[in-house]
Amino acid sequence: MVNSTMLALGQTRSCIRELFEYGLRRAAAGERVYDFSLGNPSIPAPPEVNDHFVSILRNMDSLAVHSYTQAPGTMDARQAVAEELNQRYGADLRGENFFFTCGAAPALVSVIRALATEGSEILAITPYFPEYRPFVESSGAAFVPVPAEKETFQIDCTALEARVTPRTQAVIVNSPNNPSGVIYTRETLKKLAEVLTRKGAEYGHPIYLISDEPYRELVYDGAEVPFVPDIYPNTVICYSYSKSLSMPGERIGYVCVPDRVADSEEVFAAAAGASRILGHVCAPSLQQRVVAACAASRPDLGAYDRNRTTLYDALTSYGYQCVKPNGAFYLFVKAPGGDAQAFSDQAKARNLLIVPGGDFGCPNYFRASTCVSHEMLLESLPIFEDLIKSYL
Ligand code: PLP
Numbered sequence: 076m077v078n079s080t081m082l083a084l085g086q087t088r089s090c091i092r093e094l095f096e097y098g099l100r101r102a103a104a105g106e107r108v109y110d111f112s113l114g115n116p117s118i119p120a121p122p123e124v125n126d127h128f129v130s131i132l133r134n135m136d137s138l139a140v141h142s143y144t145q146a147p148g149t150m151d152a153r154q155a156v157a158e159e160l161n162q163r164y165g166a167d168l169r170g171e172n173f174f175f176t177c178g179a180a181p182a183l184v185s186v187i188r189a190l191a192t193e194g195s196e197i198l199a200i201t202p203y204f205p206e207y208r209p210f211v212e213s214s215g216a217a218f219v220p221v222p223a224e225k226e227t228f229q230i231d232c233t234a235l236e237a238r239v240t241p242r243t244q245a246v247i248v249n250s251p252n253n254p255s256g257v258i259y260t261r262e263t264l265k266k267l268a269e270v271l272t273r274k275g276a277e278y279g280h281p282i283y284l285i286s287d288e289p290y291r292e293l294v295y296d297g298a299e300v301p302f303v304p305d306i307y308p309n310t311v312i313c314y315s316y317s318k319s320l321s322m323p324g325e326r327i328g329y330v331c332v333p334d335r336v337a338d339s340e341e342v343f344a345a346a347a348g349a350s351r352i353l354g355h356v357c358a359p360s361l362q363q364r365v366v367a368a369c370a371a372s373r374p375d376l377g378a379y380d381r382n383r384t385t386l387y388d389a390l391t392s393y394g395y396q397c398v399k400p401n402g403a404f405y406l407f408v409k410a411p412g413g414d415a416q417a418f419s420d421q422a423k424a425r426n427l428l429i430v431p432g433g434d435f436g437c438p439n440y441f442r443a444s445t446c447v448s449h450e451m452l453l454e455s456l457p458i459f460e461d462l463i464k465s466y467l
Contacts, residue, residue, distance in 0.1 A: 084209055091205075094419075094428045101426055109427045109455035111443040114253060114404065116321035118379065118446075121372045124320055127365045140364070146356040147174030147347060148329075148363050155367035156329065164302040172333055174347060175358035177326035179289045179315035181350065184210050186285050186311050186330055187245070188349035189342060191216035195244040197285075200230050201436035202407060204253050204287065216244065220436050228255040228398050228407070232266040239274045245283040246271065251290040251300065254435050254442040255407040256383075256400020258294065261301045268307035281309045281337035289315040289328070290403040292373050295380050298401040308335040311342065316366050318404075321374050327362035379404045382445040382452055393460045394467055404446040407432065411466035415441045418462070427458045 094112040102108045131140060147153065153170035160166050176182040183206075187197060191214035198219045199207045211218040221238050224231045230248070248267070250259040259267075267284075275282045286303040291314070294300055304310040315328035330350075332343040350356055386406055387399055396409040410418040415431035419441055422429050432440035445452070 080213065084213070089205070090434055091430050094423070094430060097423070098426070098428050106426055107454070109451055109458065111445075111447060111455075112428045112430055114318070114444050114446060116318055116323060116374075116404075116446055117448065118321055118374050118376070120321040121369065121374050123372055124322065124365060124369050127368045128361065131361060131364050131368075135364075140361055142360065143357050144175075144360045144363060146351070148358060149360070149367075152363040152367035153329075155370050159370035160302075160331075164305065166302065166304065166333070168331065168333060172339075172343070173329050173331050174343075174350070175327065175329050175363050176313075176350065176355055177358050178317055178323070178328040179287060179313050180206065180210075181353065181355045182313035182315070182328050182330045183207070183247075183285065183287060184214075184353060185346045185350040185355065186313055187211055187214050187216070187247075188353070189345035190245045190283055190285075192244060194242055196240060196242045197245045197247065198235065198238060198243060199247040200235075200249075202228070202252070202254050202432060202440070203247070203436055204249055205434035207247055211247075217242075219243075221246075222436075223255075226398070228252065228257040229263045230259060230267055232263070232270050235267065236270045236274065239270070239282065241278045243274070243278075243282050245285050247285045247287060248303070249287040249290075250303075251293060251400075251402025253290065253403055254405045254430075254432065254440075255398060256403045256405045257398055258298050258300055258402045261299065261306065264301055264303060264306045271307060271309070275309075283336070283342070284310040285313060286310050287313045289318050292319040293376060293379065293404060294402045295376070295383060296401050300402065304333050304335065308333070309337050311336060311346075316362075319374075320366070320369060320372060322362075325359070325362050325365075327358055327366055378449065379445060382447060382449055385449070386443065386445055386452060389456050390459060393463050395459070395463060404444060406443045406445060407435075407437070407440050408443065410439055410441050411463045413439045415439055422458070422462055425458050425462075427455055427462070 098108040098110040153173040157168040195216045197211045271282045312331040317323035419431040430442040
């Protein structure tokens with residue numbers, strides 16, 4: 076006998092993974108596959124990242140590099156990350172505000188577990204990263220999706236306000252967004268802050284904002300990604316270097332609880348406690364040192380930008396409807412015919428792998444990742460064009 080909730084979670088295949096593995100099988104059988112399923116970075120980490128991995132291994136005492144660090148990470152690394160954000164945003168963060176995690180996923184789980192209380196509710200904006208639902212539901216809180224504005228995918232603050240109740244503990248936002256690629260504007264975030272401040276005062280407890288920021292550095296056309304804690308003080312950041320330094324397999328990110336967060340010491344301690352029972356303390360020591368040295372490094376985003384504009388221009392010229400993304404590396408496109416699962420199945424029959432939007436809370440959209448080879452993207456265009464013709 077095993078835990079039935081965990082069994083159900085383990086037996087439910089992620090639709091993205093299934094598509095990806097289907098593609099691998101077709102490719103192994105010698106077929107040409109056009110795989111837009113995964114969000115796996117397709118540009119290399121900045122050269123200094125690899126240089127630091129090598130030089131730390133060459134020059135540091137081997138025992139020290141491979142040993143456990145303090146549970147939240149080394150203070151040197153935590154301070155380096157704080158200083159980089161302070162320089163960039165004029166913030167006043169300290170090393171003590173940070174603890175390192177194995178990427179954004181464990182950071183989110185820890186913060187959600189820290190904030191979820193019996194009977195509480197945690198909101199997320201649709202479209203949302205599919206893992207938010209199991210992260211929240213396994214914490215005992217209820218997961219409450221809030222539809223975004225239809226035409227822009229900005230937060231619909233009126234819809235959000237209607238779903239805030241005395242049980243609302245937190246709202247999860249993700250900008251630049253997976254899957255829409257949209258960046259929430261300063262104006263949107265200010266409206267959100269106004270609603271959360273007002274509702275928090277009305278219900279007599281803070282409503283926390285969990286800002287999930289793995290795509291913070293993946294921005295195009297000079298768009299601004301506002302620093303969320305500047306706009307709403309009760310913001311806890313969950314960050315990852317998976318996409319920003321193109322190293323998802325190295326599993327490194329952090330939770331940041333700024334001092335201005337209400338009950339910040341308790342929130343930090345509860346997130347650290349959650350991290351402890353999840354077995355996540357003490358993120359990889361080598362990676363902590365690398366990200367501390369490379370806190371200000373950024374990869375060259377030219378290839379993502381070229382894919383983004385090529386795919387957006389081509390699809391919209393064929394008649395597809397899509398908000399032009401200015402961040403992350405995805406296009407979220409209205410499915411011709413309105414049923415994204417049916418459309419994705421049709422595409423799959425031609426080895427074009429696109430993700431139906433049901434798991435993102437939008438069953439009438441599909442997601443195409445643009446972290447792919449440009450050559451493959453160009454070859455796929457006639458298939459996209461053919462597929463929409465039967466709907467026009
Ligand atoms: N949040 C969002 C919005 C993501 O897209 C992802 C990964 O794709 C994660 C969190 C998890 O990131 P990590 O690989 O750092 O755990």
